[in-house]
Amino acid sequence: MTASMVLAGGEFLTRVNSTLPSLGETDRRVIETMLANPEAVVRGTVTDLAARAGTAQSSAVRTCQRLGYRGYQDVKVAITRDLANQTQNSSELAHEDGIDAATSASEIVERIFRRSGRALIDAAGTVDADTLSAAIERIATANRVLVIGNGTSAAPAHDAAYRLQVLGIVASAPPEVFAQHLGARHLDPGCVCLVISHTGASRESLLVAEAARAAGAYVVAITSFVSSPLTRTVDGVLVAGGPEYGFRLEAMASRLAHLAVVDALFVGVAVRRPQTSATALDLMADVTVDHSL
Known part of the structure; x- marks a missing residue:
């Protein structure tokens, strides 16, 4: 498993940068938690996010709404899109299962089918x-x-x-x-x-x-x-x-x-x-x- 990616740009980070100065401590903590591991947001639930941020689930949802999203699912979609765009714009494309240009076809089949x-x-x-x-x-x-x-x-x-x-x-x-x-x-x-x-x-x-x-x-x-x-x-x-x-x-x-x-x-x-x-x-x-x- 590769290390978690860091958001270098995109819709979500743009909204965060424009909204963060006006937010309170709880909102900042939720956002920092999302930025620390954006892939965990994509894979997890709002309950997982709230637990990692040390706040209530309702507070995590309100943070998403203060960023201009309808809720947590919209944040997941935005971060997923931003991460995908980063990967496409990167000079190297790495699969989470360690597959790269040097991986043989037989290894790709074995790893993907096992997954x-x-x-x-x-x-x-x-x-x-x-x-x-x-x-x-x-x-x-x-x-x-x-x-x-x-x-x-x-x-x-x-x-x-x-x-x-x-x-x-x-x-x-x-x-x-x-x-x-x-x-x-x-x-x-x-x-x-x-x-x-x-x-x-x-x-x-x-x-x-x-x-x-x-x-x-x-x-x-x-x-x-x-x-x-x-x-x-x-x-x-x-x-x-x-x-x-x-x-x-x-x-x-x-x-x-x-x-x-x-x-x-x-x-x-x-x-x-x-x-x-x-x-x-x-x-x-x-x-x-x-x-x-």
């Missing part, structure tokens, strides 16, 4: 079995399922909708945010909205979750953090995410964990309705043959 496997093992311990069971039951009996994912969560969302369609479930994953919001407004108590979001702070995904709840649908989230605006909105939370690996890019390891949860939902729903699933899978096999040379 990915560890991320899945870690995530298996955070998924709540009761919530997973409830989600399987709701999806298996739903009139239709709306799957939402934006940014890096778009691909897992599309995969989830496709897998549910394979089982004969009416499911969709609209790629456009207006279509997502409209789809949520058309849901009813017999429907399910599955929201996949790494941070749980995506404005578009949160808006859809709120609309789906208001429509009476059961809303379940697959996300990486226990506490976020999304987790405070939905009916059920499936937390599957670990430390981020790589060139400080959000959601690389977590995306694997989220896909694993999607796979668990797929298998759970399939065995929950075996006859229907068997028929649907046979149809899928026929379609596959039609598209094979």
Whole structure:
């Protein structure tokens, strides 16, 4: 593991420099804690930050707001972006697992795959079995399922909708945010909205979750953090995410964990309705043959 980077510039540091003179002692302590280890901010929670700064969680959140952010998640995003820009502007690019230009291809495969496997093992311990069971039951009996994912969560969302369609479930994953919001407004108590979001702070995904709840649908989230605006909105939370690996890019390891949860939902729903699933899978096999040379 490389030493923690120091912010040399960027949006977050600019806001700090312009705001710090007007802040009190507690705010200064929280900011100094963030600047001392910005990568810990990216990886951790606001509770972790408050503990390191020796203050209350509410005080840490207020510090973020005094810097002009809506909350801690916005600070995480800003620092992540600033660190990524620093890395891209640096003359040397170093991976956290010690991978550099001299590392052989076989070593890269071994190290990256080992990291990915560890991320899945870690995530298996955070998924709540009761919530997973409830989600399987709701999806298996739903009139239709709306799957939402934006940014890096778009691909897992599309995969989830496709897998549910394979089982004969009416499911969709609209790629456009207006279509997502409209789809949520058309849901009813017999429907399910599955929201996949790494941070749980995506404005578009949160808006859809709120609309789906208001429509009476059961809303379940697959996300990486226990506490976020999304987790405070939905009916059920499936937390599957670990430390981020790589060139400080959000959601690389977590995306694997989220896909694993999607796979668990797929298998759970399939065995929950075996006859229907068997028929649907046979149809899928026929379609596959039609598209094979």
